[in-house]
Amino acid sequence: MGTKLPLFPVQASTIAPEVDHLLYFLLAVAVFFTLLIFFSIFYFAVRYRRRSEQELPHVIHGSMTLEILWSVIPFGLTMVMFTWGASIYFTQNVPPHDALTVYAVGKQWMWKLQHMEGQREINELHIPVGRAVKLIMTSEDVIHSFFVPAFRTKQDVLPGKYSMTWFQPTKPGKYHLFCAEYCGTKHSGMIGWVYVMEPQDYQTWLSGGATTGSLAENGQKLFQELACANCHKDDGTGRCPKLVGLFGTSVPLTGGGSVKADEAYIRESILNPSAKVVSGYQPVMPTFQGLVTEENVLQLIEYVKSIGPKPANAAAPAASTGSSTPKNR
Amino acid sequence: MITAAAQEREHYLNTSYGIKSWLLTKDHKRIGLLYLATITLFFFLGGAFATLIRIELLTPQGDLVSSDTYNKLFTMHGVIMVFFFLIPSVPATLGNFFMPMMIGARDLAFPKINLLSWYLLVVGGLFTLFAMFAGGVDTGWTFYTPYSTTYSNTWVIATALGIFISGFSSILTGLNFIVTVHRMRAPGMTWFRLPLFVWANYATSLIQVLGTPVLAVTIVLLFCERVFHMGIFDPARGGDPVLFQHLFWFYSHPAVYIMVLPAMGVISELVSVFSRKPVFGYGFVAFSSVAIAVLGFLVWGHHLFVSTQSVYAGMVFSFLSYFVAIPSAIKVFNWTATLYKGSISFATPMLYAFGFVGLFTIGGLTGLFVACLGIDVHVTDTYFVVAHFHYIMVGGTIMAYLGGLHYWWPKMTGRMYPEAWAKLSALVIFLGFNLTFFPQFILGYLGMPRRYHVYPEEFQVLHVLSTAGASVLAVGYVIPMVYFIWSLRYGQVAGANPWGATGLEWKTASPPPLHNFDETPVVTHDAYDYSTVMEEGIEVG
Secondary structure, eight states: OOOOOOOSOOOOBSHHHHHHHHHHHHHHHHHHHHHHHHHHHHHHHHHTBOOOTTOOOOOOOOOHHHHHHHHHHHHHHHHHHHHHHHHHHHHHHSOOTTOEEEEEEEETTEEEEEETTSOEEESEEEEETTSOEEEEEEESSSOEEEEEGGGTEEEEEOBTSOEEEEEOBOSOEEEEEEEOSOOSTTGGGOOEEEEEEOHHHHHHHHHSSOOOSOHHHHHHHHHHHTTGGGTSOTTSOSSSOOOTTOTTSEEEBTTSOEEEOOHHHHHHHHHSGGGSOBTTSOSOOOOOBTTBOHHHHHHHHHHHHHTSSOTTTOOOHHHHTTOOOGGGO | OOOGGGGGSOOTTTSOOSHHHHHTOOOHHHHHHHHHHHHHHHHHHHHHHHHHHHHHTTSSSOOSSOHHHHHHHHHHHHHIIIIIIITTIIIIIIIHHHHHHHTTOSSOSOHHHHHHHHHHHHHHHHHHHHHHHHTOOOSTTTTOTTIIIIIOOSOHHHHHHHHHHHHHHHHHHHHHHHHHHHHOOOTTOOGGGSOHHHHHHHHHHHHHHHHHHHHHHHHHHHHHHHHHOOSSSOGGGTOOHHHHHHHHHHHHHHHHHHHHHHHHHHHHHHHHHTTTSOOTTHHHHHHHHHHHHHHGGGOGGGGOTTTTOOHHHHHHHHHHHHHHHHHHHHHHHHHHHHHTTOOBOOOHHHHHHHHHHHHHHHHHHHHHHHHSHHHHHHHTTBHHHHHHHHHHIIIIIIHHHHHHHHHHHHHHHSBOOOHHHHHHHHHHHHHHHHHHHHHHHHHHHHTOBSSOSSOOGGGHHHHHHHHHHHHHHHHHHHHHHHHHHHHHHHSOBOOSOTTOOOSGGGSSOSSOOTTSOSSOOOOOSOTTOHHHHHHHOOOOO
């Protein structure tokens, strides 16, 4: 039997102390009101205990002053909680621009992670300390949730959709990674470790181990293998739109309207090409559903990003965040 | 008033005998007892599942049952407890029995529909039981898609159909209550003379009637996708899994208030009777029930803070969630203030009321944590949430349900329960409950995810504490079961009004005659006017 009795989780990200400070405030409020109610009940119950069966206490109907007091004071306190909580939530949802991107794919019952440089991991994630890391995640089957308690971050991972979470580790170490959304038989086995390393150790780790090229290079290889280049020609003469300089730009669509060429759009265009057809082109592309895995799709996206506008020119903030080309690091 | 002759007096229990007189009864009191028996069975079944879960979690390894079995256990625990115990608990038993009596009516507005409601619950329950014995279901009581529609190989449809059918029981009960409160009040029983239990049940009925159909629709959509492969929720078929979560919580969040509002109504009665004072701020307590019912429909998105719902939607739902906290706080403060300068009795129902206020306070205050965006990202889907909602549903609803059951037991059966045993079990339940669920707050903040069959070793000590608490709690629940049955035969005979209470249900004999009142009561006073009772003199049962 385990004899360790931890009562509070380690703080290992920039956001963790912020979340904990908010928790302390909430705890203080909760403890205050719990004690207030407990002691009032206890005191009244003893002080005004029934001394004779014939007792008839004086009638008190209520007090408007008290009702206003105990509505307005709690309301004020909850608004502090709301505002404080919302501001942290906002931070949790907006990654810094220089964040390192890692792709994650959840499937029953494992986490598959791919680094930009090509390293692939299962149920393990190696990241450097002090550097913001952004995860772009999807699922091959059901809903999962990427949860690292030491970072105080959690984000559901959905099939057919990309979700994002980010964290900036502050302390080297080994931290639990849990799947937090129930996903079937081995839900509780869908766990792993996040290794936060000193930058030089991380560099060593990156250069060690055999990789088969960076994510973008693998994407380019796939792009050739799947014969995408036959139609998507670099000079724009093909039957399909050219992809050079595409990522992050706004694409006009057949039937009016436009869409931003972000990860979700590229993914959709590979798996369900007729959903959004570029203005001036015919819906001739077949679906690649079933031919490519979610990881392949991520490699293709990374390839499209690598031939996109250079980061300096990519003004669109959210999609291009951290999507710098591999050569930049 | 009560003499030896009372033994032969005709009342609702001895007017007719035989199984048919029960299964075809249109008497709201007998139907209340049918519900009582039914949900007690479900409670102990759900409790058996909980017991197995807690025993499994004694060790970090999965050694008692397989992962699949474990997943079925927590699913069936949740389904049984939520849909077949907590939702019908207070309204269908105590509400059914006493709401008509409290407004001076002979029965509910639609006695046959009332019986139909019970049959629907039973049929729905049988479907669900069939699913369990045929192999069980493993989706969690939340049935999240696409797991439930595409990936689970268990009895999803049979279970969902059971819930679908029992939903109509809930809708019809709500409808019956609403019409009854509007149309069947005795002369002089104005809205602001209604006991707060009636207000609470009225507000609950609004949720049942407005919310439950959405659950029914959601189940039909689930059925369409699972059976006919229509793309609604599964992205592989062009659906949206988060849509399911919106629909599910649009009902299931208000459902929490279906469980707790009637419980709050019970507490208002108990706190008043056992401090012999009108409830402090009657109007505020009454309207806070309605406020909770209405606001409860606007907060479902707080279950979706990490679901990929938009950041701004998350902010709106967090903001609105804090509004629900206020009427709940108002109730707690008013109950506490009712005690001030009262004449406080420590009879068992009051001990349960104290227990309720204490545990509901903790459950409610931790609700502020999970409504808080920054905190919820960390604690959602962990044991923190498990602890929070058990404090509300078990610490709140079940404490009030048991308190109400003790309070009205003499009226229902004509017999008193044994006071000493009752006090002991109330204490055991309170202690057992806290030992079971308090450690789970700590576990949750540490990061222990819910629905985990196997868990890291460092969480074991807290799990062992929780399991120890659960065994104490189990003992606490079995004791009343035993002495209630015992009291039917051996309990002290109860008078018409053993507590010196003011409600109309206490102005008729115990047990009540078939039509509740020998003559229609005329109400001339506000609720909780104890001077009227004192004039009549109190006979202590």
